[in-house]
Amino acid sequence: MTPPLDSDADEAWRAMLVGRFGTVRPFLKPLVEVVDFGATPEGLPVLKALKSLPELMGRKKVGPAEIDTELLAGSWRRLVLTSPQLEPGTVDWKAYTFCVLEQFHRMLRRKEVFAKNSSKWGDPRAKLLVGEAWEQAKPTVLASLGLPEAAGEHLAARAALLDGTYREVASRLPANAQIVFDDGGRLHFAALEPEPEPASLLELRAAVNAMLPRVDLPEVLLVVFSWTGADQAFTSVTGGKARLRDLHVTIAALLVAHGCNVCYTPVIGGLDALKYGRLSHVDQTYLRLETYRAANATLVAAQASIPLAQAWGGGLVAAVDGMRFVVPVPSVYARPNPKFFGRRGGATWLNLINDQAAGLGGKVVAGTPRDSLYVLDVLYDRDGGRRPDMIVTDTASYSDIVFGLLTLAGFTYAPQPADLPDQKMWRIDRSADYGAFQDAARGRIDLARVERHWEDILRIIGSIHTGAVRAYDVIRMLSRDGRPTPLGDAIAHYGRISKSLHILRLADEPGYRRQIKTQANLQEGRHALARKIFHGRAGQLYQNYQDGMEDQIGALGLVLNALVLVNPRYMDAAVTQLRADGFDVRDQDVARLAPFVRHHVNLLGRYSFQLPELPGGLRPLRDPDAADQE
Template sequence: MSDDGGAIASATVAMFRERGSLLPAIDTIERIGLAARAIARRRAERALIEEISGATLQSLDKLLEVDPAISQTRFHWLRSAPDAPGASNLVGLTERIAFLRTLEIDPTLQARISSGRWDQMIREGNATPAWLANDFNASRRHALIVAQIIKLGQKLTDDAVSMFIKLTGRLFSQANNRKKQRHMDCRPDTAKALRMFLDTITALQSANDYGRNALEVLDQEVGWHRLLRMKPELESMVDDNEASPLTLAAEQYATVNKYAGAFLQTFTFRSARRHDPLLAAISLLKRLYAEKRRTLPDRVPVTHLSQTDRRLILGQEKPDRRLYEIATLAALRDRLRSADIWVDGSRSFRPIDEHLMPRSTFTILKDEDRLGLGVQEDGAAWLTEARQMLDFNLKRLAHRARSGRLEGVRLEAGTLIVTPTAGEVPVAVEELNAEISDMYPLVEVPDLLREVHEWTGFADCFTHVRTGDTPRNVSAMLAGVLADATNLGPKRMASASKGISAHQISWMRTFHARSETYRAAQACVTDAHTRHPHSRLWGNGTTSSSDGQFFRASDRAAKRGDINLHYGSEPGSKFYSHLSDQYGYFSILPISPTESEAAYVLDGLFDQDTILEIQEHFTDTGGASDHVFGLFALIGKRFAPRLRNLKDRKFHTFEKGDAYPALSNHIGAPINTTLILDHWDDLLHLAASITTRAVVPSTILKKLSASPKESQLAKALRELGRIERSLFMIEWYSNSTLRRRCQAGLNKGEAAHKLKRAVFFHERGELRDRSFESQAFRASGLNLVVSAIVHWNTVYLDRAVKELKRAGRNIPESLLRHISPLSWEHINLTGIYTWDSEQHLPEGFRSLRLPAGLRRAA
């Protein structure tokens, strides 16, 4: 069921034709569609609330009234839950979940209405504040609140579990940092101890050389009493150095104790294992918190813990409660991340099978040969082909390496070494680029956005959340987008703008800006850019690259940000974006800087609506893993990462390593074909779930890689990925064109980062948004505005080239393909933003600034 006007109109016309009736006038079809949509909405509202008692409905209305105890409405309190990891914030989440449960709304009510109608209810509810919901009729108001309660129950559960995972991980990270700091603090003492140890060895050596009494010489040269005084200090240093991570983490038990009880008692955990010892341990901890007991019983479940942890916990007369609880929470964290344990009422923390498409649907698609994957349904046949291809290519690589016939690659002492790829940009490109850049018209960024909208209509993609209407105030919509892109924010954008008020921007953002409308607007601009004739000089739109860009977080956002020492000691977030070979952005996502980029490589290829048909994708080493190689092969796309330390990576073969003596240094563990064959159907199921968008790829990849003990499916996917990575590495060594193509693709993304940094300049380019949704809006706005700049530049780049050619210049395409549309010196990104100015452009375009030579000719 859909609220889309076009879909409703099409269905209405199809119904008339099926009945053999004459089609009414267009306005009549429109009225029929509007009436049908209104009826469908009322029916869905009734289905959701018809079995809820009147007393419960009255209690739902009270959620929209200000509660004196918290000085705000409970509706707003539930929706404004904190998301920065912290003990008090996690307790706050559990309090909200407990309050939701007192309302006694059955989550299974969601199944009473279609998924499309449910999604629309959620979108409307998300955009509706309490004061506006009070103005709705009773049926609509109650249905909206019920839908929000069910959605919030799932969201807050996911948020609480995610926060617990972060807090537990942070506990051990901080313990490791404390250990490092202690080592730094005791460096003077360590140096003194080492000096004494050296003096002791010297004294003993002297006594041995001259046949003297060792103790007398030691006492004379070093001092026996001095050695004894040093003993306690040395013991302390050794204990600190050998302290286990668990012992160090237990130093923060007071903080853990603030939230662990509330968290464990709020949720019900499930496991596929019968009599799971971890669930038994959790049950024990719940009972201890409920009874307010501080000590453990003499016998406790321990088989969920490692041998090292058991020795620490049970090494005293009684089991250590602090160590046992933290070790159990750490085990729970790991198994929640890998979906080995899941949580009742959660959408994210479910068994892996529940994330994938239903097995029955997969079976039907397979039986009808409609999987549309990049591998055969017969795993044995695919492995036979892979074996032959890998064996042939390895033997050919070995022969060419021995005979020195690999371009840019040499074999030294049995090791293949690749010469770095040199740049291919002709010298004349720099001069031509400067000349064309001087021809771009000078433009204010609001005018640029409006012009791109007039060419593409991208602002019309920001439809109203309920009616589906396009924005009435396009300027306010564009101002909201620019507020996100420049990191200025809607309030400051209003104060820095002429012709737009804060209320207008806020209204547009509330009812028109959503993840799906941002995605549609992005697709609109990217598609227009892809179709432009000049963009074909840069590529055919079948290859792309992706990379992460780090932005620091400040103020309250710093509490939500994570620290990756690769980017310094300050917290922040990454914007991970995908760029086509034509400089067209088509996806962006904020991710933690501590997360592996490899998990998100496939997300951008499927979470987008452009006309691009990407067949080959480039990343740097951070985006590569064997799991990603395996999934690319399964879905039928080519993965080509630039791998760091390539000479240290191994080929994995079907044959014994001695079959390739010239490459013996590069041969690793053999392929486990049995594991692949045993799980071939599961691998196809996983790939089909991704290609049909039943699951987000990063959801599965993070779970497959999170478990300390890999699942059999994860191991099978890794083995398949090893085959694909080995084949890719052979081609990388053999094909200099591939290396240059990959380097060129990544260079485009790195160059585009500079433009993003230039646009995202307000607040010192630091993120100040605490919620993921707000950061996602910042990222989407930045991508959209940069895409608009790229398309605007492409249009005027094409016009400038045509102008130069009309003046008699011969400009070969070999030079033009190196002129990128990423310059911004001609665009005014700062100052007062004017949105109500009228532009009268001849033929719809601005006049080019002619270089001196053309001015003289004119």
């Protein structure tokens, strides 16, 4: 809403403000009187100006001494103070109102002004560990994260590591055909060649896929419940211990309805467990974010024990990425984003998947914010599974502050290399000769700045690590209008050490790049399967409130993990049988079998919720050599 720079447009702008003032005026007094606002020293002048606005309304004349002229930046000064329509010694108080509201909104977003009793708009500083609470938590936090209380030796070791890595990688550059430097000294990576698929892999994949039995989606859920008891995680919100008869059938039906986005109609049946009233009651009483997460933790643990899942990875590499949904209904939790949603609003499911293909958790956020604001919260708020060491994201989740916070939290942050060559590499020693990296390493890391803020840096990461404050609020607090605060800048400088080490490793280790690409592709495969499952109503999310979005996406995540539990069990059984039959099964080919196959699962139509007798808990495998008559 910033006014024009062209003074000729002032009158048209002023007329627009006067026209819109009628929509603003009714809520000004309630805003000041009902909401208990607080402010930092920087936000205090804006808050004082906001509280003075109701006193100005309705007065014909307001003098310059009655307003805060220090807030009149840019063209606002001209609009408020120098209009030719103003009487001498007066100001345009309506224009001043809009000026203050604009500043108020900016300060509210920066958390310089905050609503004291609000979870979303509250003051994150008030939640940080301070005083005795911090002193008591500090030893445990530092031991857990491997961080020292004094920064000197730690920073010196990080500096030596960066310096040595620059020199070592530079010495190998003549033999490295994967990178080139342009005329400006910027680093560029050659495209990774697709990893070849040997004939043995293609034959194994075809044989395994042909052996997978045909199943309906409800059977997948019911058999997973029988294997794991995950349905027991769905408890009544009232706290009652008694279980409804065939409750697991109703829960499976609701997971199909919500996960496939098809509502109740396709799952309603003749069984009492599938009547509309029963479905509605269980939906409202048993299905909520808490129970979804508990059930998901059970599935993640069960899937990690399958030999094929262990061949895919150890659970220590994970990717965080967003899956976006159009939200065509009115919702304050959906935001416009023309790139993804056209003219409509949308929401993003930011979800975490490990290298065993298990979804460890996720978070529904509005469609516009950068994913980087939420990555740490998703990592710390996992449903289950091992804590990953290495985190892969796309560049939308990248920032130097995030690099710093993730490194402090003990993660290896590995954003994909796309666009990273256009970012500066960083050094500590200005005089060091890093060969071909001399021009690329044009940024300088200020360790003294990091050391000055070290105690506050530890308190920040300690507060996040203990759950005292959300990382999202901290990252917002560390930036002001896109520019870091002094503390945020210190964390960014610390993060630039890890960022430069990451780029050097990308340049030196093709296998590292391939590992990142493989994990990112696994995430894309999960999202592709999710799109197939969430097929109803054009794949759009018809939920007005965040709780409803979280619940429905929770159902989708649980259905995905149920498939990723069933698939490797059947595939593992198929591999075992093929080996017994003398098929040439190689371990390196087994590790490349895809976890998200779906050709054998029926996702459409009306569904059956009768679980057949399954000796050993599995359907018989199909004969890969027999013609498929189904």
